[in-house]
Amino acid sequence: MTSCPINLVWLRNDLRLHDHPIIQPLAAQGECPGLAVVFILPRHWQEPDQQGQTRLGLAKTRFLRACLIDVQRSLYDQNIRLNLLYGDPVELLQRWYSEQPFHLHTASAQAPEEAAWLEQITAFAPVSTYATQTLFHSEQLQPLLNDTAWPASYTAFSRWLEQHQRLADIATPLPPPLLRARPHEAPFRAAVQWPDHQLHHIPTWSGRVPVSSFHGGEDAGMRHLSRYLWRDNAIRHYKDSRNQLGGSGFASQLSPWLAWGALSVRRVWADIQHWESNNPDHEHSGWLKKELLWREYFHWTLRLKGAAVFRNTSPQSFDETRWQAWCNARTGYPVIDAGLRELIHTGYSANRMRQWLASFFIHQLGLDWRMGAAFFEQHLIDFDVASNWGNWAYIAGSGQDPRGGRFFQLNQQLERYDPQLTHLQQWLPELGTPTLPQVLQHQSGKRLLPNWLAPLPPVNPVE
Numbered sequence: 001m002t003s004c005p006i007n008l009v010w011l012r013n014d015l016r017l018h019d020h021p022i023i024q025p026l027a028a029q030g031e032c033p034g035l036a037v038v039f040i041l042p043r044h045w046q047e048p049d050q051q052g053q054t055r056l057g058l059a060k061t062r063f064l065r066a067c068l069i070d071v072q073r074s075l076y077d078q079n080i081r082l083n084l085l086y087g088d089p090v091e092l093l094q095r096w097y098s099e100q101p102f103h104l105h106t107a108s109a110q111a112p113e114e115a116a117w118l119e120q121i122t123a124f125a126p127v128s129t130y131a132t133q134t135l136f137h138s139e140q141l142q143p144l145l146n147d148t149a150w151p152a153s154y155t156a157f158s159r160w161l162e163q164h165q166r167l168a169d170i171a172t173p174l175p176p177p178l179l180r181a182r183p184h185e186a187p188f189r190a191a192v193q194w195p196d197h198q199l200h201h202i203p204t205w206s207g208r209v210p211v212s213s214f215h216g217g218e219d220a221g222m223r224h225l226s227r228y229l230w231r232d233n234a235i236r237h238y239k240d241s242r243n244q245l246g247g248s249g250f251a252s253q254l255s256p257w258l259a260w261g262a263l264s265v266r267r268v269w270a271d272i273q274h275w276e277s278n279n280p281d282h283e284h285s286g287w288l289k290k291e292l293l294w295r296e297y298f299h300w301t302l303r304l305k306g307a308a309v310f311r312n313t314s315p316q317s318f319d320e321t322r323w324q325a326w327c328n329a330r331t332g333y334p335v336i337d338a339g340l341r342e343l344i345h346t347g348y349s350a351n352r353m354r355q356w357l358a359s360f361f362i363h364q365l366g367l368d369w370r371m372g373a374a375f376f377e378q379h380l381i382d383f384d385v386a387s388n389w390g391n392w393a394y395i396a397g398s399g400q401d402p403r404g405g406r407f408f409q410l411n412q413q414l415e416r417y418d419p420q421l422t423h424l425q426q427w428l429p430e431l432g433t434p435t436l437p438q439v440l441q442h443q444s445g446k447r448l449l450p451n452w453l454a455p456l457p458p459v460n461p462v463e
C-alpha cells in the first residue's frame with residue numbers, strides 16, 4: 001500500500017473537461033498527490049426490475065458509451081487514463097482504497113441512491129462533493145434548502161431567484177484544464193460488461209429510423225451548442241417552435257449532453273447570454289433560460305425531498321395487457337404508438353410528446369406512473385433522474401405543486417400540434433394516408449381505421 005493518498009475523481013453525470021469544478025482545481029496541484037479518474041458502470045443498472053426493465057436501453061447505452069469514449073480521449077491527450085470499472089460502486093471504491101488510499105472528489109448526490117453511496121464511502125475515505133450538474137451551488141440557494149422554505153411551485157422558485165438576484169450570480173464557466181498531475185490507475189481491473197441488446201425485447205418496426213443527430217460526448221455537445229446558437233440561429237424562434245413534435249432546431253435538443261454532463265449547464269447559460277449580447281430581442285432566449293431553470297428546480301427538489309419524489313400516494317393496480325400494449329407500442333392510439341416507437345428507437349422525444357405519453361399512461365391506461373417513469377429511464381438518452389421523475393410526478397399529481405395532475409386530451413392535442421399528421425406518418429407508416437378526422441374518430445373509438453389496432457378502452461372517460 002502506498003502511503004501518500006492520491007486524488008481520485010469519480011465522474012458520474014459530469015463527463016467532460018470544460019467547466020469541471022473538480023478537475024480544474026485539482027489539475028493545478030503538483031506531483032504528490034497524484035490523480036486518478038474513474039467512471040463506474042453500476043452492475044444493477046442492468047438488473048431487470050419486476051416488469052423486466054433495466055436502466056440501459058439500446059439508444060441510451062450508445063449515447064453513454066460515446067460520452068465515455070470522448071472523455072477517455074480528452075484525458076488520454078493529457079496523459080491521464082479514464083479507469084472504467086463495472087460492479088458495485090461502494091465495493092469497488094473500498095477495494096481500491098484498501099490498496100491505494102485516496103481522497104475522493106465527486107459530484108454532489110442528486111438521488112437518494114447516490115446519497116447512500118456517498119454516505120457509505122465517507123465511512124472509509126475522505127470525500128469532497130461539488131456542484132457539477134447545476135447552475136447554482138448550494139450556498140447560493142441556502143435560505144431555501146429546507147423542507148419548510150422550499151418553494152412549492154416553479155413559479156415561486158423563479159420569483160425568489162429574481163428577488164434575490166441570483167441569476168446575476170451564476171458562476172462563469174471554467175476553461176478546460178491543463179493536467180499536470182502524476183497519473184494513477186486502478187490497482188485492479190473490473191472490465192465493463194455492456195448489455196447485450198439482442199436479449200432485450202425491442203418491438204420490431206419496418207420503418208427507417210432517422211439518422212440520429214445525437215452523438216455522445218463533450219466534443220459533439222459543444223458543436224451542437226454552437227450550431228444551434230450561432231450557425232442556425234435557431235434560438236431566435238425557440239418560444240414559437242418548442243412545442244412542436246420535431247423538426248430541425250424546433251427546440252435546443254441539448255438535453256442528452258446536459259443529462260450526462262457532457263455539456264455544463266453553466267456553459268450553456270453563458271453562451272445564451274453571449275448570444276443575447278449580440279441580439280436585442282431576448283424573448284425566445286429568455287424562454288429557453290426559463291426551461292433551464294425548470295431543470296434546476298427539479299434538481300434541487302429531488303435533493304431536498306429525496307425518496308418522497310419516487311413515492312406513489314394513490315392506490316394502483318397492475319394490468320399486464322395494458323402494460324404489454326405500452327411496451328410494444330401497440331395501444332391502438334396512433335399518436336401514442338408513434339411516440340413510443342420514436343422514444344424506443346431514438347431515445348429522444350419532444351417535450352410535448354413526453355407529456356402526452358405520461359398523461360396517457362397515467363390517466364388513460366391507469367397504470368402506476370412509476371412504471372412509466374422507469375420505462376423512460378430505460379430508454380431516454382437524456383435520462384436525468386430529477387427531471388424525469390419530477391415531470392412524471394407532476395403529471396401524476398404526486399409531486400410538488402400538485403394540482404391533481406395534468407391531463408392531455410389526445411385528439412385536441414393532435415389537432416393542434418400535428419394537424420398534417422407529419423409525425424404520425426413518419427413513425428406509423430402502416431397507417432397509410434388517413435385524414436385527420438379519420439384518426440380522431442379512430443382514437444375516440446367511433447370509427448376504426450382498417451390498418452391499426454382498436455384503441456384500448458380508457459380507464460377514465462376522456463371526453
Ligand SMILES: Cc1cc2nc3c(=O)[nH]c(=O)nc-3n(C[C@H](O)[C@H](O)[C@H](O)COP(=O)(O)OP(=O)(O)OC[C@H]3O[C@@H](n4cnc5c(N)ncnc54)[C@H](O)[C@@H]3O)c2cc1C
Nearest residue numbers: 251252253254255291292295351354358383384387388391
Ligand atoms: C414525462 C417527462 C419526462 C421527462 N424526462 C426528462 C429527462 O429524463 N431528462 C431531461 O433532461 N428532461 C426530461 N423531461 C423534460 C423535457 O421534456 C426535456 O428536457 C426536453 O424535451 C429536452 O429537449 P430539449 O433539450 O430540446 O429541450 P428544450 O426545450 O430546448 O429545453 C432546454 C433545456 O431545458 C431543460 N428542460 C426543458 N424542459 C424541461 C422540463 N419540463 N423539466 C426539466 N428540464 C427541462 C432541459 O435541460 C432542456 O435540455 C421530461 C419531460 C416529461 C414531460
